[in-house]
Amino acid sequence: MQTLPNPTQTQSPSSPAIATTIERRKTRPVPVGNITIGGGHPVVVQSMINEDTLDIEGSVAAIRRLHEIGCEIVRVTVPSLAHAKALSEIKQKLKDTYQPVPLVADVHHNGMKIALEVAKHVDKVRINPGLYVFEKPKADRTEYTEAEFAEIGDKIRQTLEPLVISLRDQGKAMRIGVNHGSLAERMLFTYGDTPEGMVESALEFIQICESLDFYNIVISLKASRVPVMLAAYRLMVRRMDELGMSYPLHLGVTEAGDGEYGRIKSTAGIATLLADGIGDTIRVSLTESPEKEIPVCYSILQALGLRKTMVEYVACPSCGRTLFNLEEVLHKVREATNHLTGLDIAVMGCIVNGPGEMADADYGYVGRQPGYISLYRGKEEIKKVPEDQGVEELINLIKADGRWVDP
Known part of the structure; x- marks a missing residue:
């Protein structure tokens, strides 16, 4: 006769305790200004301003608004060399009129010159592997040969190396930010439009950084579909474990939309991974004013018991x-x-x-x-x-x- 468990007994004296708190994945600490991502530090909240970076006054005001309500790292876009140079004034004006705020610059599309300039003025540079060395698609292409794949890899190394050396020598950080919607063409041909392609894209850039003795790296693998996002981050963790890597992860569901569904969609992706101990910094990407993102971030962290910032x-x-x-x-x-x-x-x-x-x-x-x-x-x-x-x-x-x- 089968003995049914006593419903009032949650565990036997000999069974291990069931954890009611989240055990976070151990990651290396990466300093970004006066904030540290990973290394057991609290999960960091980020957002991004909408202002044109050439608008010095508007950008300073927007960064300050975000920082005052709890955004710990603020991202700005730098589509040109002029925008990169504007960061020098923004950084100084924040210091003079408010306080230093950890800043991240977004660099896209053959951005070596832009990245080298902006690296002088910000605390972290975010690059997108799919766009940093832009490959012009060929309409009649059916495959990438090994030689072609390697040739582009060499070009990536040539353009990335000066930035890595600059950040390394300044003690600054890099985010290797892969987006599902902007994978490089050769990754699409080799791995398909898949989490595997996202992960291999990130690993290619990580390995270049490591070869130059640079380890202040944060990784993100964002997608607009939650299942793809979850699969990419989980695969990245598995691959890093296999390779002995412990880089912190920046979590987000890109282009989540707005309103209630945008919040639910972001929470579904971010909270699922955080509950598994994966993730060191987060951004909720809403099609609303950036200030609306911060309460959602803190609500996610509070609900999971990762930060206590409100009642x-x-x-x-x-x-x-x-x-x-x-x-x-x-x-x-x-x-x-x-x-x-x-x-x-x-x-x-x-x-x-x-x-x-x-x-x-x-x-x-x-x-x-x-x-x-x-x-x-x-x-x-x-x-x-x-x-x-x-x-x-x-x-x-x-x-x-x-x-x-x-x-």
Whole structure:
């Protein structure tokens, strides 16, 4: 007769503990200005300004707006040599009028001269292997011979080497940022439009960097389709493990769109990998103002327990037992406390769900009986108060514990 497991027993005394926290993949630390990516440091939040880099005042203001709301590294585009030179003024103006902000420059399309110039002024240079040495497609091509493949590889090395040496000698960083939609033609012919092609494209550039004793490298393999993005990053981790590499990874779903779906799509890709311990820095790419990306990044990190940057609200979905307007009360509690950090606050509709399901919260606001609520500190009921005094008394309790700060 088969013995069924006891549903109340979560593990036997001899079984290993089941982890309830994420164990992150060990990666090498890569400094980017005053921020470090990887090496056990907190997952870093990034975004990118929309302003033309030639607009010095506008770019400085945009970078500052992002940095003030928690964006730790800001990316700018440098499509020309003039844009690259403008970064010198932007960097200096930030230092003079605000504070130094870690900056990344995006370089595309045969960008060696641009990259060498901008490397003087920023903390990290992002290159796209599919575009850095642009291969003009041939309409009648049916294959790449080994000789042709090697010839282009040599050309890549020639154009990449001066940039690598410059970054290496300055102690700066590079992001090798592969995009699924812009793989080089020879990679498409050799590997197809696949995660394998993305990974091999990145490895080709990594190996050139390593041959020049340069290791301040961050890797990204972005795609607009979440399954492709997931497959590419997982394959990259496997290949790096095989090759003894431990470079940090920048996660993102490129061209995720806007609104609710854009946020869900980004979260589906980024959070899935973070939950597996993969990822050291993230960007949520929305077709909205860059400032809208930062709250989504922090929400993802907070939900996974990777960073604590705001209040965590625990609230039941409401049911027939709920003794007050839960949605309205949660809104009031949030409005009063959302400037705090590092607290868990529960708002529960009834005593059935209350104490048990909010056991991990620092403070609880629980429907006790019609017109009254109970306030909890952890699992301990502190007082019962009229509902119309609930939020005020919750604030008083937080203040009494010395955990309140004024907005």
